[in-house]
Amino acid sequence: MASSTRQGGIQQLLAAEQEAQHIVNNARNARMARLKQAKEEAEKEVAEFRAHMEAEFQKKLAASSGDSGANVKRLEQETASKILQLKEQSSSISRDVGNMLLRHVTTVKN
Template sequence: MNSTRGQVGIQMLLTAEQEAQQIVSAARNLKLTRLKQAKDEAEKDVADYRSKLESEYQKKLSETSGNSGSTVKRLEEETEIKIQKLKESASKVQPDIVGMIMKHITAVKN
């Protein structure tokens, strides 16, 4: 009776050990699954964040490029206006300057 009882006890221990191994294995698999999900979510978050930063960068880049283009155009217009004013001013004083030069060239010194 003792040997039968001992074998039943051993069999119960073996069964309990197998159940424990299955529980541990299931817990490990669940942990690995959760880690993989967390990693996938983190990679998605990083990709979303990177995409957001890239779009903000491109937006700022296009705004800056647009501003420099409009700045160049504005400066060209201002330069043309200044050149036109200088030409008008030069054409007003040109007869006086030509007269002074002719007077100095034709003047005879004693």
Template sequence: MDSMRGQGGIQMLLSAEQEAQQTVSAARNLKMARLKQAKDEAEKEAALYRSNLDAEYKSKLSENSGNSGSTVKRLEEETEAKIETLKQSASKVQSTVVDMLINYVTSVKY
């Protein structure tokens, strides 16, 4: 009878071991599933954050490029105005300068 009890005890131990292995395996699988889920969520958050930063960067870039375009236009207008002012002042003194040059060229010094 002791051998029967021993056999039954061994069977109980084996079944308990198998049950423990199944429990451990199920826990591992659950842990792996949770890790995979966490990794997927982290990747989604990172992609969302990256896209937000990219959109913000592009927005600031377009704002600045618009400003530089208006700056270039403003500078061109200022340059044209200065050129026009110089032309007007040159035309005012042109006849005086031409007379002075003619006077120097035609006068003979001994």
């Protein structure tokens, strides 16, 4: 009788061990599936973020290239006005500068 009780106890332990092994395997499989799902979700988010940032970059690039033409025109206008201003200033004082140079060149100091 004691031997049959031991056999029954051993059988229960083996059954409990097998059940525990199934539980551990199921948990491991569920964890692996969740990790795979999390990885796929992360890759999807990264792809969406990358697409969003690329779209913003392209938008800024298009806006800046459009502005560069306006900037070039503005700079050309500013340059032309400054050149005109310098020509006017030089023509107004060129006679005075010529007279001053002539006076210094023809004046003899002892």
